Amino acid sequence: MRPGRKRKLYRTTSSIPDNVAGTTDTERRTAPPPFRERRGSRANAWFQGTAMLRTAGVDTATYAPFAKQMAAGVAEWLPGHAEQIDSGSFPAEVAALETHAMSMVHLIEESERLGVNAELPRLFKAMADRSIAAGHGGEQYPVLIEEFSKTA
Structure with a gap:
């Protein structure tokens, strides 16, 4: 990531299963976007x-x-x-x-x-x-x- 840039957070709580992105809201928010978004x-x-x-x-x-x-x-x-x-x-x-x-x-x-x-x-x-x-x-x-x- 370039200096001075903030990391984008993805709101994907309903798209990523708990066992993939973790169980906490923070882990799910910071997970990469689901496949359909790529x-x-x-x-x-x-x-x-x-x-x-x-x-x-x-x-x-x-x-x-x-x-x-x-x-x-x-x-x-x-x-x-x-x-x-x-x-x-x-x-x-x-x-x-x-x-x-x-x-x-x-x-x-x-x-x-x-x-x-x-x-x-x-x-x-x-x-x-x-x-x-x-x-x-x-x-x-x-x-x-x-x-x-x-x-x-």
């Missing part, structure tokens, strides 16, 4: 797609309904991914991480070809590469939780 990070893939499509003359308003439909489809995967993460077992029921990594290469190459910033896809590709190097290439995408859980 919209920025979930929008990053949409920004990447939007930037790429804009190079082809597709306006954002045209892309938004399609992206909304895709996001709803992704949301359907979450319960299965959560099961895998909680169990620590990541069988490749749909596709192996190695397959996803090949798609990431394509996204990076296309972004660069179009002159669109590819930092975000390169970050995920680097995480996938580390996971594959650790022997997880044949497992499903949620195995990346292992990389997300590491300190930098």
